[in-house]
Amino acid sequence: MNINTNLKEENTYDAIVIGSGISGGWAAKELTEKGLKVLMLERGMNIEHIKDYTSAMKAPWQIPHRGKLTEEQKRTHPVQIRDYPYNEATEKWWVNDLECPYTEIKRFDWYRGFHLGGKSLMWGRQSYRFSEHNFEDNKKDGHGNDWPIRYNDIAPWYDYVEKFAGISGQKENWPLLPDGQFMPPMEMNCLEKSVKKRIEEHYNHTRLMTIGRTANITVPHNGRTNCQYRNLCSRGCPFGGYFSTQSATLPAAMATKKLTVRPYSIVNHIIYDKDSKKAKGVMVIDAQTNKTMEFYAKIIFVNGSTLGSTFILLNSTSEAHPNGLGNASGQLGQNLMDHHFRCGAVGKSDDFKDKYVYGRRANGIYIPRYQNVGDDKRDYLRGFGYQGGASRDGATEIAEMEFGGDFKDRMSFPDDTWTMNLTGFGEMLPYQENRVYIDYSKKDKWGQPVLAIDCEYKENEEKMREDMMNDAAEMLEAAGLKNVTTYDNGCSPGMAIHEMGTARMGNDPKESILNKWNQMHEVNNVFVTDGSCMPSIASQNPSLTFMALTARACDYAVKELKKKNI
Amino acid sequence: MNRREVLKKIALGMGGILSATTMGVLFESFTLLESKKNGVLFTTTDEAILAEFAEVILPTTKLSPGAKEAGLGKFIPMIVADCYPPNMQTIFSDGLKEMQNRAVKEYHNDFLKITPQQRKELLDSLRIEALQNKKAPSFFKIARDLTILGYFSSEIGCTKAREYLPVPGYYDGNVTYKKGQKAWTLN
Numbered sequence: 101m102n103i104n105t106n107l108k109e110e111n112t113y114d115a116i117v118i119g120s121g122i123s124g125g126w127a128a129k130e131l132t133e134k135g136l137k138v139l140m141l142e143r144g145m146n147i148e149h150i151k152d153y154t155s156a157m158k159a160p161w162q163i164p165h166r167g168k169l170t171e172e173q174k175r176t177h178p179v180q181i182r183d184y185p186y187n188e189a190t191e192k193w194w195v196n197d198l199e200c201p202y203t204e205i206k207r208f209d210w211y212r213g214f215h216l217g218g219k220s221l222m223w224g225r226q227s228y229r230f231s232e233h234n235f236e237d238n239k240k241d242g243h244g245n246d247w248p249i250r251y252n253d254i255a256p257w258y259d260y261v262e263k264f265a266g267i268s269g270q271k272e273n274w275p276l277l278p279d280g281q282f283m284p285p286m287e288m289n290c291l292e293k294s295v296k297k298r299i300e301e302h303y304n305h306t307r308l309m310t311i312g313r314t315a316n317i318t319v320p321h322n323g324r325t326n327c328q329y330r331n332l333c334s335r336g337c338p339f340g341g342y343f344s345t346q347s348a349t350l351p352a353a354m355a356t357k358k359l360t361v362r363p364y365s366i367v368n369h370i371i372y373d374k375d376s377k378k379a380k381g382v383m384v385i386d387a388q389t390n391k392t393m394e395f396y397a398k399i400i401f402v403n404g405s406t407l408g409s410t411f412i413l414l415n416s417t418s419e420a421h422p423n424g425l426g427n428a429s430g431q432l433g434q435n436l437m438d439h440h441f442r443c444g445a446v447g448k449s450d451d452f453k454d455k456y457v458y459g460r461r462a463n464g465i466y467i468p469r470y471q472n473v474g475d476d477k478r479d480y481l482r483g484f485g486y487q488g489g490a491s492r493d494g495a496t497e498i499a500e501m502e503f504g505g506d507f508k509d510r511m512s513f514p515d516d517t518w519t520m521n522l523t524g525f526g527e528m529l530p531y532q533e534n535r536v537y538i539d540y541s542k543k544d545k546w547g548q549p550v551l552a553i554d555c556e557y558k559e560n561e562e563k564m565r566e567d568m569m570n571d572a573a574e575m576l577e578a579a580g581l582k583n584v585t586t587y588d589n590g591c592s593p594g595m596a597i598h599e600m601g602t603a604r605m606g607n608d609p610k611e612s613i614l615n616k617w618n619q620m621h622e623v624n625n626v627f628v629t630d631g632s633c634m635p636s637i638a639s640q641n642p643s644l645t646f647m648a649l650t651a652r653a654c655d656y657a658v659k660e661l662k663k664k665n666i
Numbered sequence: 667m668n669r670r671e672v673l674k675k676i677a678l679g680m681g682g683i684l685s686a687t688t689m690g691v692l693f694e695s696f697t698l699l700e701s702k703k704n705g706v707l708f709t710t711t712d713e714a715i716l717a718e719f720a721e722v723i724l725p726t727t728k729l730s731p732g733a734k735e736a737g738l739g740k741f742i743p744m745i746v747a748d749c750y751p752p753n754m755q756t757i758f759s760d761g762l763k764e765m766q767n768r769a770v771k772e773y774h775n776d777f778l779k780i781t782p783q784q785r786k787e788l789l790d791s792l793r794i795e796a797l798q799n800k801k802a803p804s805f806f807k808i809a810r811d812l813t814i815l816g817y818f819s820s821e822i823g824c825t826k827a828r829e830y831l832p833v834p835g836y837y838d839g840n841v842t843y844k845k846g847q848k849a850w851t852l853n
Contacts, residue, residue, distance in 0.1 A: 171750070453843070501806075507724070512827040
């Protein structure tokens with residue numbers, strides 16, 4: 101009988117990265133490029149760049165139900181169907197909710213993708229830096245704990261990740277939205293340019309409207325082809341036109357020949373060694389066979405997405421860590437945040453009837469936060485930004501439920517008038533009582549307990565939403581648009597898919613899980629660099645900040661390893 | 667329904683790997699669905715009727731072929747069978763039958779045999795009724811919605827009624843609109 105005495109050695113690496121999404125992919129790339137032998141554990145299936153993007157090149161009539169979901173898909177995805185991202189063309193990339201349930205103490209829409217690349221395949225790609233302002237807000241108004249870093253600590257890392265990822269944008273020299281290392285910006289269309297000019301003049305240049313800063317490349321980069329303006333990004337891009345694990349960080353990591361990727365590997369808990377006071381490795385459940393196994397490493401990067409990571413940490417209990425790994429502060433699971441959005445204004449323009457567009461731009465405009473800045477004082481704290489854009493597609497009916505030849509022909513042409521939309525993205529304050537914890541009364545498909553999520557918007561968020569609508573209407577009217585109407589399509593925590601917090605950074609170990617290097621205060625060879633580490637969320641889309649924090653933490657971790665400090 | 671049978675077979679084939687909870691959910695739900703299944707099946711005659719219905723909604727014009735040629739006769743019943751819950755399927759198939767009955771009552775002939783003008787009149791009255799009961803789902807609303815969805819995502823709708831570019835290559839937001847230029851298909 102063969103006994104594999106090398107099993108432990110075979111299962112031992114320099115570093116383990118839990119998760120393969122936006123931040124996990126970066127950790128794998130940075131650590132392998134610095135010479136470490138790395139095991140990247142992905143809980144879901146493998147997805148190969150280009151080969152597995154099966155719907156990417158399909159024409160609309162080649163999608164059998166034209167995007168509509170079947171009854172069976174709705175039955176197995178009761179949470180994913182709550183908003184637009186889950187549709188027929190992308191349906192393999194959103195979780196079967198029945199397999200991985202969770203407890204909603206209050207409504208929380210948890211959108212997840214269990215596959216290599218994670219949400220880096222389906223993300224919205226908007227990429228904005230935080231500004232000094234954002235890092236100071238917690239200290240200034242006392243909500244949440246003080247960030248242990250400031251803009252100058254992370255600025256060089258924003259430079260670093262932007263250069264590799266490829267972010268297109270327009271330099272604006274606008275302090276609250278620091279410029280980045282940009283590729284040439286995408287173009288605004290004729291109405292957007294006009295609205296920008298009129299808004300900025302009307303408000304005496306205290307407000308800015310700029311083209312979206314997006315992780316779509318506008319020139320060829322590192323073997324990837326520039327965006328071809330098909331606007332089908334979330335199906336995976338055969339051109340590599342946007343940043344994802346598959347298009348960018350994974351190939352770089354694989355080129356080092358130091359990366360092992362193991363899909364179908366659910367990390368159940370981190371194994372703690374009480375003698376060395378370090379993490380020894382991880383216990384993994386194979387998602388296909390349910391077999392359990394252990395892997396060992398000198399350092400562990402936790403990048404399983406905000407709530408995925410916090411679940412693992414909460415589930416990693418031991419005598420020394422009875423409430424979860426590194427949780428002597430009790431902070432683990434607390435201060436869950438998400439952006440609130442889905443409200444704003446829309447208006448029509450009588451101009452530019454002689455103009456149209458060519459190409460489908462996978463990007464819009466951006467108005468950075470201007471509230472509670474300088475003389476602009478509101479009756480709520482912090483504020484919101486806007487995404488949006490103009491188009492003349494989407495001809496609507498004149499008579500309700502009309503039909504016939506004239507109707508069909510009219511629908512075959514662009515709309516008579518252009519429409520412009522502004523939709524707000526609001527910051528949510530950190531509230532201790534917005535929290536997650538483990539619910540042992542339920543089990544998922546693999547026998548693990550589940551998360552209970554108790555999170556709600558509070559007064560500051562509700563008050564902000566009024567301005568998100570009214571300010572947008574005021575701006576569109578100032579820009580000369582007609583028939584301006586506001587809307588609020590209702591929003592629940594989770595819908596923005598920007599959930600953050602629950603394992604926050606901080607200088608004080610009594611108030612935080614991680615130090616300023618994303619290193620666990622109590623277990624110095626564990627690093628957490630996904631959304632769970634955030635002490636506050638600003639109003640900017642967060643993924644670029646996850647990338648920068650990850651690269652910075654990897655740099656520190658490897659230096660510490662070399663110095664034998666961890 | 668085929669899809670459910672396939673899933674059942676896959677579940678059984680996985681042996682004891684799925685937890686009891688999941689197996690229970692899968693098979694309980696199957697039982698539930700089977701008993702709730704209203705057995706709506708569409709015949710080739712139904713497809714022909716729906717094709718003519720769709721052709722009234724979006725008829726052939728000088729600019730482009732109509733919904734019938736775009737295959738809506740088969741598309742509409744497929745979506746109703748796959749994507750609508752049983753109660754909506756019942757509303758749809760009852761309404762389809764009701765429309766056929768009205769053709770016979772008003773014009774003394776099958777829907778397929780009355781004239782296009784008579785069909786248009788019939789649909790006009792269905793439309794007015796749907797407008798009067800705005801909040802309630804109805805055969806006319808469902809069938810009209812699916813006609814529009816199906817047509818403007820069909821090859822004819824995308825490439826003849828409108829214009830389709832698989833790979834535009836660049837973006838220009840300030841193009842001169844040429845008179846008579848059709849709208850771009852948006853996916």
